[in-house]
Amino acid sequence: MRILPLLRTTRSKLIVSFLGVSFLVGAVSLVVGGHLLYRTFMGEATNRVRQDLNAARHMYEDRCRRVELALAVTTLGRGFREALQPERSRELTERLARVAEWAGLDFAGVADTRGRAMVRLSGESVPEDAVRCAPNPLAELSLKTNRGVSGTLVLSEAWLRCEDPVLAERARIQLVPTPPAGSGEDTILTSGMVLAGAVPIREEGAVIGVLYGGVLLNRSTEIVDTVRNTVFKNERYRGREIGTATIFFKDIRIATNVLLENGARALGTRVSSEVAERVLGKDLNWADRAFVVNDWYLTAYEPIEDVFGERVGMLYVGVLEQPYADVRRKALTVFTVLSLLGITLAVGLGWFLEKKIMRPIHLLTDAADAVSRGNLSPDLGSISESEVGVLQKTFESMLASIRERESRQREESASMLALAQRQASVGRLAAGVAHEINNPLTGVLAFSHMLLDRHDLDEEARESLQMIAEATERVRRIVRGLLDFSRRTDIDPEETAIEGLVRSTLTLVENQALVKGVELQVEAAADLPLVTVDPGQIRSVLVNLVINALDATDPGGRIRVSVRSVPAASEGEGRGSGVEIAVSDTGVGIAPENIEKIFDPFYTTKEIGKGTGLGLSVSYGIVARHGGKITVESEVGRGSTFKVWLPAHRREEA
Structure with a gap:
């Protein structure tokens, strides 16, 4: 309540106005600057992540093409085609092993013209397997299109177990509950997502079989670590990898270098439901900040489609938000300090200007106080060239008018006082004179009229008496006027x-x-x-x-x-x-x-x-x-x- 009386003075209002404007400008600058700074950092980081995702996609697709290329080159060899004879199955298996080692394949085999495996890299070629195991879908697609094919494929646990029991075990991943993500009924992932290819084997123009092979992505570190090492160059921040990459089967991480708190790879964790809905549900890319397992990252996601055009997973890259947040925080701190310095300078300037502006007003206030005490020539100081100078000149003109009017009033008062004194003196004199001569004058006038009433007067005497009566009457009127002047009759x-x-x-x-x-x-x-x-x-x-x-x-x-x-x-x-x-x-x-x-x-x-x-x-x-x-x-x-x-x-x- 005590603050309100202080704000009644112009000085306080000016100071508060300067402070208010300074703090308002500073606050707006901080908010706008911080927002622009945040948008700039986020825009820069998001653009980088988008570019990193493009690079990761090229690496993913390049790995797939390398599988197909290795298979195609193998089918061209005459020795490979000659090894397709049943009695040379051991030699064919050895050749498959060399191709797998050269191309980095996890599985490879030769299928007949029905797409059923005849020889596998694992060495298993039991006749009943061909009946028990399902056909290779990629081999069937290659036979159907009569050309080499490659791409992403999802294989069931049964198929993987028929192909190689080791693959089936490697594909199994224990699912980890992830709070921001959706929950499913399954607790273990058994299917495998692979990068695979299949190339027809031709002899004299006729297709005699299909060579297939692929890389199991479940638990694979090849692609994700290559992305991290190539794109992010193993950058670290406070002991942590800045960049991460992940391959998802649906919303489950099956290949990743995102780490859990215990340092293990976050296999089996799920992506947030918001990201899954946008990327898998709506077939849209994601480029924004997101919570990844246990920290905030600036992320980019895009869907992965299999060879049949179905969305079966996602490719992800992300960078820790913390380095950008720290840089942004430091920049914002510098910006805040500069803004506070600017506000301080503005307040100091406002204080100085308030002194300069208010000085003539203080002089006017002191002058007004001096005038109230009777001093009509107070010190107004030097006349300002600003609008206050107009007020000073007006005040000075007003004082001149007051001095002139006071001088005139003094002269009028003196004149009126002199007139009143003269009238009072004359009034007293008139009262005395009128009293002394009124009675004799009445007698003279009465005797004059009595003599005029006589009939024995001659004309000359009558004229003389008439003149005496008229003169006496005039004196009587003067005496009556004197009495009127001196009596001051009540109104x-x-x-x-x-x-x-x-x-x-x-x-x-x-x-x-x-x-x-x-x-x-x-x-x-x-x-x-x-x-x-x-x-x-x-x-x-x-x-x-x-x-x-x-x-x-x-x-x-x-x-x-x-x-x-x-x-x-x-x-x-x-x-x-x-x-x-x-x-x-x-x-x-x-x-x-x-x-x-x-x-x-x-x-x-x-x-x-x-x-x-x-x-x-x-x-x-x-x-x-x-x-x-x-x-x-x-x-x-x-x-x-x-x-x-x-x-x-x-x-x-x-």
Whole structure:
């Protein structure tokens, strides 16, 4: 559970990403490389075994042809044909012995034209044997085709015993249970598989008999050892022969140099049922790894057919898998070490790159922390040329904007503070002055009107009194304005639809605008929020702003009053949502040097006698007490725009 919080940092994510990519690439490389390595070794070994099987087959077939060739050469000799006379049977037997010794035959004989043996290498030529023993099938085939034949043949125990009891005993093999192989009911093999040949004996064109002979494969070591010595060159690995060869009768090993654990040849053991099914059952070759007796070999099998085209056995060659496995393991170990070195280098590179990439980000983090503590000029370091550099430049621009805004806000705050201080001082002064002169002023005005009511005054005195009354009335209005400015009357807020308030207020000054010839326009946006204000005080602010606009606008000009909704934090001012009332005119405008003074008490640009300079000051105070703000934008000769922002009404949640 503690690991998850650590992964929340960008640095940890980068490190984990580099590690993940490195290990993923390394793992994929190991798996793919190991698989390719395995396939390469297996492909190479399998190709070698296939070639070795081809060589073994050629040796097997060559041994068979040598048998036929030896018999054919023998039949050509005139002395051999003359020895076929019954009285010369001993000489014929001796000749058969010499042929057998020269050709390496295990049995040989002469059969009559019915295929029954007349003379055997063993010397047995008892007449009753010809009746008791079955005909030689190879001799019968030679007589039938009238030519020499050779090939693989399976002979029964009875035939072998008639031919030579020694052959029958040699052919007997005790079957050994082999776990991966199928099991049969027999426990002893009695039939013999032979490589044999038969050649017709001719005299003056007529066939007078058949010369036959062959090699018993049961327990034979000649072919299998020749294959091992020739093909595998007696190679050994850790004291064991690398290459092996076997001749099978059906699925039983009858000639092999595969050894049992006790060092004896594995005669009588069976091939695996999977191999037997493919080679003997489906007549297909096998080239794959297989378990042979007690170890794994890379093997190749192919079926052996007899002279009649029947599948009677298999020819096998194989090499120990262990040497290839060890070489593959060593190569895989080297590959693994190289991959791990690559992963280590990748991790180190990732660590270095993480430091390089994260350094600008750490500086940005420290800079952000410094900004939060009030330092608006933190050290960002050198600007990176990567995407992080864009972030640094953006952050730098943001700081510049913040510094500029803060400077502007300080100036505005200072200006507002100065204005508030001036208004407060003037307010206290105004309150005192108004209090001191209000009562005497009321007496002067009352006595002036009483004197004007007399009928005995001459015209000159009446005009003088009238001027006194008007001047006193003007002073009275100034005193009333001073009182309004100094009292800071409390507001009586209520939920108000601002559009209706604006439209109803402008009806009060429509006639004045019409008389002066100034066009008065009203624009209100849809869906305006409600505001909580004192309608009377806001109305007086609007009237004051519009009248000021009328005074500043020549006939033919235009005054536009617009109302719109303002979203929260508009224009970066940090304000909430509200409404904005803008009063724009096309009048003479306000000079830049006067912009900061217009909200000061008693400041006015109007002619003497036409303004007190308190209207905007009073309006400023009313808007401020509502939590709003009043601002002005003006350009000399093009007009002015006064904007009043008021906060929107917030409904309290139930």
